[in-house]
Amino acid sequence: MTTLHADTDTRVVSLLRVLWRSFTAGFALTSADKVALAARALFFVVVTSVLASMWRVAVLVNNSGSVSGGGEPSVAGYTAVAIFWYIAAAEAALIPVPSNLIEQVAKPIADESVEVWFSRPVYAGLPTVLFRFGQILPVSLTCALTGSVLAVALAGPPPNLVALTLALPALCLAALLSIVMQYSFGGVAFWLGDISGMWLVYHRTVFILGGLIIPLETLPPWLEPVAGALPFMATVYVPGRLASGHVEPTLIVRQLFWLTVALGVVALVFRRGEERVCRRSL
Amino acid sequence: MSAELVAIRPRSLLRVYGRLLANSWYEAYSNRAAFWTGAGAMTTNNVAWIIIWAFFFDEVGTVRGWDGDRIRLLLAVLATAAGLVLGFFNNVRRLAEMADTGEIDAALALPIPTLPYLACRRVKPGGIGDFVFGPVLFLLAANPTPVRTATYVVGSLSGAAVLIGFLTAVGSVGLRYRNDVVSEQGFQAILLFAFYPVDIFGPWARFFMYIIVPAGFVSAVPVRLVDEFSPGLLALQLGVAVALMAVGVLTFNWAMRHYTSGAAWTQA
Numbered sequence: 001m002t003t004l005h006a007d008t009d010t011r012v013v014s015l016l017r018v019l020w021r022s023f024t025a026g027f028a029l030t031s032a033d034k035v036a037l038a039a040r041a042l043f044f045v046v047v048t049s050v051l052a053s054m055w056r057v058a059v060l061v062n063n064s065g066s067v068s069g070g071g072e073p074s075v076a077g078y079t080a081v082a083i084f085w086y087i088a089a090a091e092a093a094l095i096p097v098p099s100n101l102i103e104q105v106a107k108p109i110a111d112e113s114v115e116v117w118f119s120r121p122v123y124a125g126l127p128t129v130l131f132r133f134g135q136i137l138p139v140s141l142t143c144a145l146t147g148s149v150l151a152v153a154l155a156g157p158p159p160n161l162v163a164l165t166l167a168l169p170a171l172c173l174a175a176l177l178s179i180v181m182q183y184s185f186g187g188v189a190f191w192l193g194d195i196s197g198m199w200l201v202y203h204r205t206v207f208i209l210g211g212l213i214i215p216l217e218t219l220p221p222w223l224e225p226v227a228g229a230l231p232f233m234a235t236v237y238v239p240g241r242l243a244s245g246h247v248e249p250t251l252i253v254r255q256l257f258w259l260t261v262a263l264g265v266v267a268l269v270f271r272r273g274e275e276r277v278c279r280r281s282l
Numbered sequence: 283m284s285a286e287l288v289a290i291r292p293r294s295l296l297r298v299y300g301r302l303l304a305n306s307w308y309e310a311y312s313n314r315a316a317f318w319t320g321a322g323a324m325t326t327n328n329v330a331w332i333i334i335w336a337f338f339f340d341e342v343g344t345v346r347g348w349d350g351d352r353i354r355l356l357l358a359v360l361a362t363a364a365g366l367v368l369g370f371f372n373n374v375r376r377l378a379e380m381a382d383t384g385e386i387d388a389a390l391a392l393p394i395p396t397l398p399y400l401a402c403r404r405v406k407p408g409g410i411g412d413f414v415f416g417p418v419l420f421l422l423a424a425n426p427t428p429v430r431t432a433t434y435v436v437g438s439l440s441g442a443a444v445l446i447g448f449l450t451a452v453g454s455v456g457l458r459y460r461n462d463v464v465s466e467q468g469f470q471a472i473l474l475f476a477f478y479p480v481d482i483f484g485p486w487a488r489f490f491m492y493i494i495v496p497a498g499f500v501s502a503v504p505v506r507l508v509d510e511f512s513p514g515l516l517a518l519q520l521g522v523a524v525a526l527m528a529v530g531v532l533t534f535n536w537a538m539r540h541y542t543s544g545a546a547w548t549q550a
Contacts, residue, residue, distance in 0.1 A: 047474060061345060194316050197319040197408065
């Protein structure tokens, strides 16, 4: 019995070590490529400037906007400064994650090279997810820093420092959740084979129901609760909402909930997919 | 090589490119599932943008002359122009990548000009979806009178010329320095900015979107031509289209002067 426990402990420690090394390897790989990091940051700056500027103008000159408590014009409760911080954080959550990650996951499944994964002593699924997370985190942090500088320079100081502090872990969770969700969608290739084009559908869903371009509060009344109940909001809206000055720690709890669900789904999808591949190989 | 080029008459060349395009089309269409998935995904993408802009303008009303109707016209023009380029001439955004895969080497051995050959060599279903979606959206949502329709056609074609010239230029820079980050970021930037109504922004952003990344000439200027036609603006739009095509060709020729094969022969 004691030996069994010791074996299990050793296996868990080994697994944790593999996961940690996968994460640090991904982190080191991206951090070393300074040019690519700068290019992504520049792209982030351009996209954020355009989108946030458009919203800012819309808030300041729109015909139907209300006046918030502080006397500033606002749309759906977002002032010109708040909407800039929202867009900066939302883009910082989205841009670092490769837009075609679903295709990248689906490709080895569709061409059956994924079978190599199944022959390894440690199941490669989770380490691969953490390697990706390690790759993406430096870009997320760079974008967060750049976005903060940009927002202060073009809009003004953060509306609430406590909320901004909460936005940082929310940003990391959003990136991790986004990766796990895209792995789940990519795993559909076990059954459908070629799923090219699905990444675009996923991304546009995030655009609308995740609150990337328009915060959930600006959606029509019938759609807002639907979007709020789906996991897409945890990948973009949550960091944006917190960075825009709303102290709502429960949003992070919702992210953790969706992360747990997504990890369960991805494990199930890949286990069933592995079984299917093994059956086919017999 | 140049003597051989002179020997081929322009009409024959056009016939060659026409057949090449037809072959590329059949190649793409041979995988029906992938073809319809790609075209369907792009249509979904366009519908998503229509929804996003509808929600946006419902919330904020008219902003500096832009409202829901005008933005649908912008999407119709953009889908047509981008669909034409990315559907039928998709390789212009893959020039750097094609150096690594050996496709440029193969094209250089042929007795026809390299750039048009490469451009016609790949049809992408997603772009076809856009190319069909654009005119349908225009007919359904943009009040198509004969004059507006003619301007829309000219505007979309010239927008496509701007896009193809810009993509060829940034793709050629990527080809010259063997780094497709430049071409990919250029592609993402021009397409992204073309989705936005340029007039909403301040002077610096407008400078950027007309001069540095000429996205305004892909969608916003053609939209203005359809809504408020003026010969001067049309001349400007056509002039920019011709100039950017020339820049694209010159940049490609410059990149080819420095070209050395980068094909991975080990894969042979």
